[in-house]
Amino acid sequence: MEKIKFKNQEIEFEIIRSSRKTIGIIVNADQELIVRSPKRTSIRNIKNLLKEKENWILEKLAKMSEIKASPKDKEFISGETLYFLGKEYKLIPIAEANIKSLEIELVEETLIIRFPVELEDNKEKRKTEIRGKLISWYRSQAKTKINELINIHKKYLDVEPNKIVIKKQKKRWGSCSGKKNLNFNWKIIMAPQKVIEYLVVHELVHLIHPNHSKDFWQTVAETIPDYEEKKEWLRINGRLLTI
Incomplete structure (x- = not known):
């Protein structure tokens, strides 16, 4: 150096x-x-x-220096927390003898993960299977919420995306392809709903303005007047949205 x-x-x-x-x-x-x-x-x-x-x-x-550091990898043990729609939920893993696959449930301030009792003594396998189940659950929740918001805002913006894809993206929260396909990072479901809404509008506006021109940001602002605040929230807190 x-x-x-x-x-x-x-x-x-x-x-x-x-x-x-x-x-x-x-x-x-x-x-x-x-x-x-x-x-x-x-x-x-x-x-x-x-x-x-x-x-x-x-x-x-x-x-x-304002950006919050990424949290340590989860062990998926009681007392850890995970984000969902901007709120922290305490993780409660429960071993159960009468189930064959993992189950996830939100109950008040907690996120309960029930797993087969045979995984209790296999720490690494339990971690892998819980992480995989959580990602599938988050992706499903993200698909529902993002489609809900797209259906609201596409009418106002008078646009129609071709395809909506929820996937893992290393460096992007969302993207818009030349074929009018909108891609969203599943981790965005951990952010507050207003931040998700900003991201949805951002990508929908790309169907009108392909680049980040003055007209692009003006159109975003017409729907999300405080979009800069949401954009800043993602810049500072984005690394917290992980499992």
């Missing part, structure tokens, strides 16, 4: 060299400064460019 001094702080940065022709500067969600550079660019030239971009880099680092 290299180091550079900005104002009164010393910052580490990583250089990744390749056959590219220009220098790229990245500040990621883990507050890491990464420089993608041509193979023969000197450290001196890289540092000179970083100095030129000092204010931008510091602003980015400050903004990324």
Whole structure:
């Protein structure tokens, strides 16, 4: 790792060299400064460019520091919590002798997972099967909620998506294809409903405006006037929406 001094702080940065022709500067969600550079660019030239971009880099680092860190992997034991529609539910796993497959139920402030008693002594298998069941349950809930919101807003926006797909997406909450297919990350069902609604409207508006132009954001604002607040919520809290 290299180091550079900005104002009164010393910052580490990583250089990744390749056959590219220009220098790229990245500040990621883990507050890491990464420089993608041509193979023969000197450290001196890289540092000179970083100095030129000092204010931008510091602003980015400050903004990324607001993002909440990803929680530790779940063990799926009593007392852990999971999000659903923006609310935290206490997890209560229960071993039962009279069931053959896992069952999930929301009861007041809790999320109850009933599993076959034979899984009780097989920790790793129990974790794998509970995680798989939860993902299937979340996907089903997301499909229902997203379709409900699409049916409401597509009438106002006068659009008709071709296909709605709920899937795992590593870096996106949603996307719109050239074939008018809308894709949504199943994890969004963990967010508050107003945030889900913003995401649905965002993707529906892409059926009118394919890119993020001024007209695009104006159309979003006509339906979700406080969309910037919802967008910011996702930026800061998005990494919490995981199991």
